[in-house]
Amino acid sequence: MTNSFDTIVVGLGAMGSATLYQLAKRxxxxxxxxxxxxxxxxxxxxxxxRITRQAIGEGDHYTPLSLRSYEIFREMEVQANVSLLQVTGGLMISSLTQPVSVVHVPQFFENTVAAAKRFGIKHDILNAKQMRSRFPQFNVDDDELGYFEYESAYLRPEEIVRVQLKLAASLAATIHTNEHVIGFEENAKGVEVHTNLGRYQAEHLVLSVxxxxxxxxxxxxxxFKVYRQVLYWFDIENSYEQFAEAKFPIFxxxxxxxxxxxxxLPAVDGALGGFKIGSSNYLTEPVTPDTVSRTVSHEETDHMFATKVLRCFPLAQRKCIKxxxxxxxxxxxSGFVIDWLPSKLSAQTRSKRIVxxxxxxxxxxxxxxAIGESIAEMLTTGHSRLDLSAFSLGRFVPTN
Ligand SMILES: Cc1cc2nc3c(=O)[nH]c(=O)nc-3n(C[C@H](O)[C@H](O)[C@H](O)COP(=O)(O)OP(=O)(O)OC[C@H]3O[C@@H](n4cnc5c(N)ncnc54)[C@H](O)[C@@H]3O)c2cc1C
Incomplete structure (x- = not known):
């Protein structure tokens, strides 16, 4: 039956395309x-x-995922003959006297340093004077401390999604775009998935939507709450060399x-492309992808420039490029969920059908x-080599 598959992956963004590629590889x-x-x-x-780094301050369990992802991204670059990961070095800055937390990660800076030591990741600890000397574009205060990681890098997200899908297709995965999944139901053989165009049966389902x-x-x-985030690219044409990737690390x-x-991140698209800066927003009301405002107002760009850009990067210009x-x-x-979904057929058990x-x-x-690889391992061998136990759904809701 052509509508029958071993596994269906719903949602082909970063996670779904990585998973589809790894399944097809197997x-x-x-x-x-x-x-x-x-x-x-x-x-x-x-x-x-996107920023990538190796010593992960969000928690011990993330560093192995990041390190393995570096390897896979490099393999994909060879297979697709395209650049996906560009090393720039990375600078994490925190105040010695008034430490502030990344949301739900009170010790982000200290955790990062500890992870670097534990995993042997090459880094330097820099005081304000050393930071000013190495990275004069960063307007650091006297009481600020830096962690510089040599292998931090930027990734090309759109290109990575494109390559993962291309490699998956070349390994015989079937890909349906512009098809909307409306729902799914477990049955004796696995899971039936309903879309606006048809019904499909599979042994396993991955929901990466x-x-x-x-x-x-x-x-x-x-x-799960969804928050609107804005990315800004500010003009650095007059001081492009200072913001180009040869001199400017991710931060x-x-x-x-x-x-x-x-x-x-550095100015990766030439002197006219601007440098990218963002600030995580959790203060406004949660949104949905269907109702969120996709327009960024002048007030927002002015506010970002006045409160953050000017204070941190005096060489950047007020003009917002995009x-x-x-x-x-x-x-x-603020952690991940990667777990089996509890079964609706039997309230007492995990289905081991749906991830x-x-x-x-x-x-x-x-x-x-590495998440795509881990899920493919879960589905083909029953468990993943990397430990995903910290990402259980059971942290938030009863699962068995
Ligand atoms: C502003 C911003 C900055 C970030 N910066 C970084 C960073 O520097 N470093 C880092 O590591 N991470 C960063 N992240 C996080 C990272 O980008 C996300 O973790 C990642 O992109 C999530 O990918 P995803 O596959 O879960 O979601 P998505 O890429 O959104 O994919 C979901 C897919 O599901 C599809 N879909 C949804 N519903 C259905 C349906 N019913 N039927 C069929 N298809 C469906 C959608 O069309 C979409 O393609 C950042 C995120 C944002 C927003």
């Missing part, structure tokens, strides 16, 4: 379905660049006295390649 008969045509700009995986998650699983609305800056810090609206899907502890994959909270892209 010879699984896989179907990927997306209601748009990824890569696109309506979910969480767009905006030209990013910020659309609670449309398919409204019962999880208390767990995460925990600004003292501020609700939120800033993160950003903006993008993107969506974080955030859990109560829920929601690694966002603003820091998931760097791990996507």
């Amino acid at each position: 010879g699984v008969k896989a179907l990927g379905i997306d209601h748009l045509a990824p890569p696109h700009y309506l979910g969480s995986s767009h905006g030209d660049t 990013g910020p659309w998650l609670t449309k398919l699983l409204p019962e999880l609305q208390s767990v 995460i800056w925990q600004l003292k006295g501020e609700e939120a810090g800033v993160y950003g 903006t993008a609206v993107c969506l974080y899907t955030v859990t109560p502890d 829920l994959c929601s690694p966002c909270s603003g820091h998931g892209f760097k791990h996507a390649a």
